[in-house]
Amino acid sequence: MEIKDIKSVYFVGAGGIGMSAIAxxxxxxxxVVAGYDKTESELTKQLEKEGMLIHYEEDINAIPHACKDVKSTLVIYTPAIPAKHKELEFFKKGNFEIEKRAxxxxxxxxxxxxxCVAGTHGKTTTSTMAAHILHQSHVDCNAFLGGISKNYGTNYILSDTxxxxxxxxxxxxxxxxWLRPYMTVITATDPDHLDIYGTKEAYLExxxxxxxxxxxxxVLIIHKGLEMKDDISKGVKKYDYSLDEGDFHAENILIENGEITFDFISPIESIKNISLGQPVPINIENAIAAMALAQLNGCTAEEIKYGMKTYAGVDRRFDFKIKNDNIVFLSDYAHHPKEIYQSAKSIRELYKDKKITAIFQPHLYTRTRDFYKDFASSLSILDEVILCxxxxxxxxxxxxxxxxxxYDNLKEGVKKEMIHKEDVLDYIKNHDFEVLLVLGAGDLDNYVPQMTKILKEKYN
Structure with missing residues (x-):
């Protein structure tokens, strides 16, 4: 089905961060845009305000009439939806055009x-940085992001030009x-999703x-030293990058007083005194990749500098809720051992002399089974770990x-506890913190607004 032939679009699994951008x-x-989701959320409420029709029970009768015309309706579903889902089965039996989000x-x-930005971790931040640099430059762009950009309050950017x-x-x-990138960044290839791939080798393949x-x-822009092999055609250029070496890298990094500056070294044009709008050490490498992508597509040095300085971050990606002398509180989507390691390392660099506590909700049984020792090792960088x-x-x-x-594999010396997520608010009321970090990709983040309120009242 060509985009010009589509009159209505139905989403089976409407509330996911990636699905909502396409909606x-x-x-x-x-x-006409409509869909089903299992649970109501802030995101689905916002989509409804924007004009999307959403319901929360599997019910064929709830599908709008406009979305039952097989000739003009595109059905989009997420792989997280079970194959036996009633509405998905209805569309399959009716021979509708059904496509995955990808x-x-x-x-x-x-x-x-x-x-395109691919990789086990760093892809949401890198793609959002690149989109912001491009969108505020003379080049401009559309964007489909995996998180809510704080600059735009959405995961979707539209350009008419x-x-x-x-x-x-x-x-x-x-x-x-399913993609055919014009240019792509690959940030990392640490094995993940082994419930899908089975082996590390299949993941790298x-x-x-x-x-x-x-x-x-x-163009391929790839992080230096990745274990994967690339297989680009002769007509594709390849660049590498990393923190301190490669075609694109940083020099003269300065981290002080909550600010980060560095020089961006590039084979096209190096740029001095880049200031990170979201000053977190882990973001230096993400910024290098984003700036490389923007520069290769015509952004000027001044546009790149301004884009990086004004970058405000992504919801749930090193998302500071409170930052003062009494308490620091932030939420981070990190859910892979390497992501948690980078997150913990960055927090430790920023707050060398403070007690750092993490509340972590592991995401998926298979991921926990495959990487529990790596999770424990990464979390052991911190002083206290509370596991949900x-x-x-x-x-x-x-x-x-x-x-x-x-819990059993955390290193000796780490203060540790296990609690149910329903008890998190009481735990916060009854314990003291200096730096508190909520980690994970699950639903613990739903408690963050209440946690913020409690901590603000508690620490004045």
């Missing part, structure tokens, strides 16, 4: 210049194989295949796999 794309084009993004990379589209390329379920999809005349029950998402429990696996 906004079609809402902005004046189409297939729709793939179509957009064929009709726009796709600037730009042919560029920034896309977060998700490796889950091999979704990024998936990234190799992804590099074959880059269009002739395009595993957030199951799409999975059924696995016998013997609980948060206690991580």
């Amino acid at each position: 906004r794309y079609f809402i902005n084009r004046g189409m 297939q729709v993004l793939g179509t957009l990379t064929r009709t726009h210049k796709g600037l 730009s042919d560029y589209v920034v896309i977060e390329a998700d490796e889950f379920d091999r979704s990024f194989h 998936s990234f190799r295949h992804y590099t074959t999809l880059i269009q002739d005349g395009g 029950d595993i957030y199951p998402a799409r999975e059924k429990p696995i016998e013997g796999v609980t948060s206690k696996l991580i």
